[in-house]
C-alpha cells in the first residue's frame with residue numbers, strides 16, 4: 001500500500017502552515033497512509049500539533065540537537081533515510097521546503113516536481129511554469145518515489161481532529177559539520193502571517209518611503225490584514241524582504257488582496273492569482289493590475305488610503 | 315580559487331509567454347532570449363569576489379544548445395574570464411544539469427559555485443541544492459549577502475521569516491536571490507573584448523553524464539483567466555462592493 005511522508009516546516013515551537021496544506025495535498029494521491037516527519041529540537045509540541053491534524057496516521061519524530069535549526073545539509077541525510085519505503089515524499093513550497101527537498105531528492109537519486117498545484121492521478125500532477133503563464137501536466141514513473149514541493153496556496157489547510165500515533169525514531173545518518181547556523185533576524189510584529197492571512201494589503205513603489213508605508217500598516221490593522229509588498233518596495237528598502245509577494249517572493253491565496261500603488265507586473269501577479277477578490281488602487285488607469293483586479297479604483301493612494309481607513313474606522 | 319557560475323538561457327523576463335494552441339508547449343519562435351536574471355546576479359557576485367582579490371578566475375558554464383553561446387558571450391562581456399558550453403540539444407532536468415555541473419567542477423577544481431535561486435522559465439529552483447548534495451558540500455540558497463574569509467563563507471539568506479545567516483566551509487554552492495547585488499551593465503568595448511575570451515565547447519558524453527529524464531510533460535495549457543472585474547468611482551462604492559462580496563463586514 002502506498003504511503004506519503006510529509007516533511008514538516010516549523011519555527012522551533014509550532015508546526016508551520018505549510019505542513020497543514022501538505023496534508024490536504026497528500027490526501028489527493030489516493031495513498032493508504034499519510035505520515036508527517038518532525039525533525040526538531042525540542043520536538044514534542046510540534047509533533048503534538050502534527051498528530052492533531054485530521055487524516056494523519058503517524059508522526060515520526062527525530063529529536064536531536066543538530067535539528068534545532070533547519071539546515072538543509074543536516075536535515076537532508078536524515079530525511080533520505082526516513083524516506084525508505086514511501087512512495088511520496090513531499091514538503092511545502094516555502095523557503096524551508098524549497099531549500100531542503102531538492103537536496104533530499106538528489107541524495108535519493110531522483111528528480112523533483114516543484115510547486116505541485118494539483119493532483120490529476122496517482123502519478124500525474126500539474127505545476128506552473130513561466131511565472132504561472134503556463135501550466136504543465138507532468139507524469140512521473142510509477143516505480144520511482146515522487147519527491148515534490150507543494151504549492152501551499154493551491155491547497156487549504158487540513159482541519160484538526162486527528163489523533164495520530166507519535167513515534168520517536170532515530171536515523172544512523174552521518175551529519176556534516178560544514179554548515180553552521182549563525183543567526184536569524186525575524187521581524188517581530190503582531191500582524192497576521194502573510195502566508196495564511198485571509199486578508200492582505202500590499203504596497204508598491206508608489207508609497208515612496210518606509211515612513212509612508214505606515215498608511216498601509218494602518219489600513220491593514222483596521223481590517224485585520226497581513227501586509228505585503230512588491231519587489232520594488234522591498235528593493236527600495238521600504239519594507240523587509242520577507243514581505244515580498246510574487247514569483248520570487250511569497251505565493252498567497254487570501255480571500256481579499258488589496259494592491260495599492262502596485263503596477264501589476266507579471267512576476268507580482270503570479271503571487272496573487274489564487275486570491276478570491278483582488279482590489280487595485282492606482283492612479284494610472286492603464287496599469288496592468290486593473291486587468292486582473294475584481295474591483296478597481298483609479299486615484300491617488302495618498303488621498304484614497306487615509307479616506308478608506310477612516311471610513312472603516314467605526 | 316576558481317568560481318563557477320551557472321548560466322541558463324531563458325525567455326527574457328519582459329516577454330509575456332503564450333501557450334501554443336495545440337498544448338504542446340509555449341511559443342518560443344522569435345522570442346527574445348536572455349541570461350536568467352538570477353544568473354546575472356550570481357555572475358555579478360562572482361566578479362565582485364574576484365575583484366576583491368578573493369578569487370582568481372570566474373568560469374561561466376551553460377548546458378544547452380549551440381545558441382547558448384550568445385548568452386555565454388554576454389557573460390564574458392560582463393567580466394567572466396572563461397566560458398564552457400556543455401552542448402545538449404534535449405531539454406535537461408535540473409538533476410542532470412547538476413550532474414553535468416558537478417563533472418565540470420571536478421574537472422576544473424572549483425572552490426565556489428554560484429547559481430541562480432531559480433530559472434524563470436521552468437521555475438524549478440532545484441539545481442543548486444541538488445548540485446550541493448551530489449558534491450556533498452554545503453548549500454546556501456536564496457543568498458542576499460556573501461562574505462568570504464579564508465575558506466569560510468558567511469552568507470545571509472532570505473527566508474520566509476526574515477533573514478538567516480549561515481556559516482559554511484568552502485567549497486560550497488550558493489544560490490542568488492534578487493537583493494544580492496545589482497548586476498553591472500555591459501559596455502560596448504567589453505563586448506569586443508569578450509569575442510577574444512576563451513569559450514570551450516564540450517558535451518554530456520565527454521563529461522561522462524548520460525541524461526536520465528524522469529518526468530514526461532503530457533500537456534501545456536494556459537492558466538485559467540480571471541473574469542474581468544468592475545471599476546468603482548470612490549471609497550464609499552469600494553466599501554459597498556467589498557461588503558456585497560462578503561470580504562469585508
Ligand SMILES: Cc1cc2nc3c(=O)[nH]c(=O)nc-3n(C[C@H](O)[C@H](O)[C@H](O)COP(=O)(O)OP(=O)(O)OC[C@H]3O[C@@H](n4cnc5c(N)ncnc54)[C@H](O)[C@@H]3O)c2cc1C
Nearest residue numbers: 204205206230231232246247248249261263268283284301
Ligand atoms: C527575475 C525577477 C523576479 C521578480 N520577482 C518579483 C516578485 O516576486 N514580486 C514582485 O512584486 N516583483 C517582482 N519582480 C519585479 C517586477 O517585474 C516589477 O518590477 C515590480 O513588481 C514593480 O513593483 P511596483 O508595482 O511596486 O512598482 P512600479 O511598477 O513602479 O509601479 C508603481 C505603480 O504605482 C502607481 N502609482 C504611483 N504613484 C501613485 C499614487 N500616488 N497613487 C496611486 N498609484 C500610484 C503607478 O501608476 C504604478 O502603476 C521581479 C522581476 C524580475 C526580473
Ligand SMILES: Nc1ncnc2c1ncn2[C@@H]1O[C@H](COP(=O)(O)O)[C@@H](O)[C@H]1O
Nearest residue numbers: 320321377429430432433438439440441
Ligand atoms: N541548462 C543550464 N545551464 C547552466 N546553468 C543552469 C542550467 N539550468 C539551471 N542552471 C542553474 O541553476 C539555477 C536554478 O535553475 P532551476 O533549478 O532550473 O530553477 C539557474 O539559475 C542556473 O544558475
